[in-house]
Amino acid sequence: MWRNDRLFSSDLPHEDDAVEQTDIVDLLVVGGGINGAGIARDAAGRGLTVLLCEQDDLAAHTSSSSTKLIHGGLRYLEHYEFSLVRKALQEREVLLKxxxxxxxxxxxxxxxxxxxxxxxxxxxxxxxxxxxxxxxxxxxxxxxxxxxxxxxxxxxxxxxxxxxxxxxxxQDARLVVLNAMDARERGATILTKTRLIEATQGAQYWDASLLCTLTGKTTHVKARCVINAAGPWVASLLHGALQTSAQHQIxxxxxxxxxxxxxxxxxxxxxxxxxxxxxxxxxxxxxxxxxxxxxxxxxxxxxxxxxxxxxxxxxxxxxxxxxxxxxxxxxxxxxxxxxxxxxxxEEVDNPAAVTRDYKLELHTGQNQAPVLSVFGGKITTYRRLAEEACDQLQSLFSYMKPSWTAHAPLPGGDIERADITEFLRVFQQRHPWLPAALAQRYAHAYGTRAERMLAGIKDIAGLGELFGADLYAAEVHYLVQQEWAITVDDILWRRSKLGLHLLANGDTEAVARLAAWLAEQKIAVEPAVA
CATH class of the missing domain: 3.30.9.10 (D-Amino Acid Oxidase, subunit A, domain 2)
Known part of the structure; x- marks a missing residue:
């Protein structure tokens, strides 16, 4: 049986966490960027069984390389994209809350x-x-x-x-991680360092083979529907592992x-x-x-x-x-x-004029398990995209619950009146031993989840080893256990931007200390890439 109640300590794809060959899920989401994570969250909250696989780290590519903005897109008005701008402005308000x-x-x-x-x-x-x-x-x-x-x-x-x-x-990469966390807490399984290598389309299910790049182990899963949210790889995934054509192109x-x-x-x-x-x-x-x-x-x-x-x-x-x-x-x-x-x-010469809107393409052929592919999109409208994607699946899953994400906080965002200033003031009162700058960073990175990270810690010494740039072992432990962090880069360049501070200060020893700590914890270590 599919173990919906299984919450891995970090959902790292260790051998004993492998998906069993008899497992059947409603959705296999391919791609751990903002769209894939958003769809996994929305679908899990509607009662579907969800497995998301990401070949690298969450937000490893496009979703961590944005301009770090939630915006309507003022310049899109010059291209008469009023509908896209309106949608983005509406989502800006939703996400701020x-x-x-x-x-x-x-x-x-x-x-x-x-x-x-x-x-x-x-x-x-x-x-x-x-x-x-x-x-x-x-x-x-x-x-x-x-x-x-x-x-x-x-x-x-x-x-x-x-x-x-x-x-x-x-904080774009953290937005992806928070969506994945919420998906997991609602029953989804999130597997990073796990690549879809083959998928056979049957009448009722996709038979999918997943390769864990850390262990080299291949496991199998049956999925009633595949979500192709592979971003820049959406077309190559369609033509490769999925062996499916599409009307839209990227x-x-x-x-x-x-x-x-x-x-x-x-x-x-x-x-x-x-x-x-x-x-x-x-x-x-x-x-x-x-x-x-x-x-x-x-x-x-x-x-x-x-x-x-x-x-x-x-x-x-x-x-x-x-x-x-x-x-x-x-x-x-x-x-x-x-x-x-x-x-x-689009048929336009100027890349800057290409629309930032998206299209969802659902294939539901006779005697064929369905696949939904995501083309385009921008980080600001990811939640709406995910909502529309799940709405399109309603006819396939009669037991789906209605949409719910428009008024639901992301993990750590359950802050009264969305007042981060007041939250920080109270947080500092609860932890007066924290230096002001560190308290502010914790509050803005983790919100209310910072209390979980600091549970049982009463002073600076309790945070453990200091690697550099106010990165302590307690935070690293939290990122490994709760946020799928495996490598130095996951921690320094995606879960945080502390790598930038270390780079600017020339503190290469901090990177070595962190790598050594991860190795001691038997967590895979890769060189940090600046």
Whole structure:
């Protein structure tokens, strides 16, 4: 029988956790990015038995390579994508309430460059942005004068006026993990480092073979339906393991980012217009840094091997240097990352103009077990995508419960009135021995789940070994036991961004200490990739 009540200590695919050959599940979700995790969560909450397999780590690729924003997409208004923007703005409000610990309001400053876009056009766009969806959390837009606004200090002096509007920032990889955690707590099984290598489509079931890349063990499962949420690999999975065709196609577009030491002292982000009609963000990041991105470049290679090019680094530096008084150079870059976006294919030449909307394609042929494939999408609308995907499955599973995620907090997000400031104040009172900066990071990373991590700990010594950048053994233990962390990279670059702080400080010994600790715990260790 399928063991719905089985909650692995970390759902690591150890040999004794292998799926039994006789197991039958309702859904086999392939892909541990934001869409796969979101669908697994929604489906498990509706009463379906769910198994999710991910060939690498959760959020290992596209979902951890975003611009870290929950936003409506102001620039999509220029492409008349009003429906997508409205949907994204609605979801922005939902997610701010569901995960106030990892999603935070953020004000954006747009300096006005008259030769790029007239002021009336920007005002009209911002008016639409403010009113396409009801706002309950975020303030609206307004005009500003840089001589009297702190955001004007780092800007070139010829810039006199601009506009301010609202969106939100997100810890993108943690958003994926929280969805996977909620799915597991509702009965789903999440297997990382586990790849679908073969699937045979029968009349009632898919017979699937899963390979655990850590143990080399192949196991089997029968699934009433397969969800293809493989992101950049959605087409190759269809044509490969699933041996199925599809109407829709994806277009791979590389988006790259650079990170520098902090370029300005205030808490606003910037959105800069470029002569090529693209926009680039400069965002306060991890307190000590500035995140700059993104590019849009056609990509033909392996999505797992994507890297930023020197040309992209130069482009991003030049883009922000048009606006900042101090020139930003490639020598200032302390970290870069790139990801491949699987965008819905359209007949447009400019990659930046390709829609960020999504399509769901359900195949329910006669005498064939169904498969649902996800094409496109963006992180802001993942919950709606998951909801619509499960709605499409309603006719296949009569026992499915109705949709439920619109008003349900994610793990750690059950904070009264979604007031993270008040939560932090109380959290610090409960743990006065925690340094203020560490308490703030715990609160924003784990929300109410931080109490579980600190259970029984009464002082700093109780946190165990300090690896560096305020990473203690207690947190690592929690990440391994509760969040599927296996490698150094899982911990330093996805569950947290502490790797960035270690990298900027040149603390390579901390990485070695962490790797040694994981090895002592008999957890697989891979080299950290900056």
């Amino acid at each position: 569901a995960a106030p610990h990892i999603i935070s309001p953020l004000r954006f400053v747009m300096p006005h460059m008259p030769h790029l876009r007239p002021a009336w056009m920007i005002r009209a766009g911002l008016f639409l942005y403010d009113h396409l969806s009801k706002r309950e959390v975020l303030p609206g837009s307004r005009g500003i004068t840089f001589s009297s606004h702190p955001s004007g200090i780092p800007l070139k002096k010829f810039l006199k006026k601009g506009f301010v509007y609202s969106d939100a920032s997100v 277009r791979l577009v590389k988006g790259s980012h650079i990170v520098t030491k902090r370029l300005f002292d205030h808490d606003h982000a910037y959105i800069f217009q470029n002569p090529d009609n693209r926009i680039v963000f400069a965002i306060p990041y991890e307190k000590d840094f500035t995140l700059i991105g993104t590019t849009d470049v056609e990509y033909q290679g392996d999505p797992a091997s994507v890297t930023i090019s020197n040309e992209e680094i130069a482009y991003l530096c030049e883009s922000v240097s048009r606006y900042f008084e101090a020139t930003v150079t490639p020598a200032q870059v302390v970290w870069t990352y790139a990801g491949v976006r699987p965008l819905l294919e």
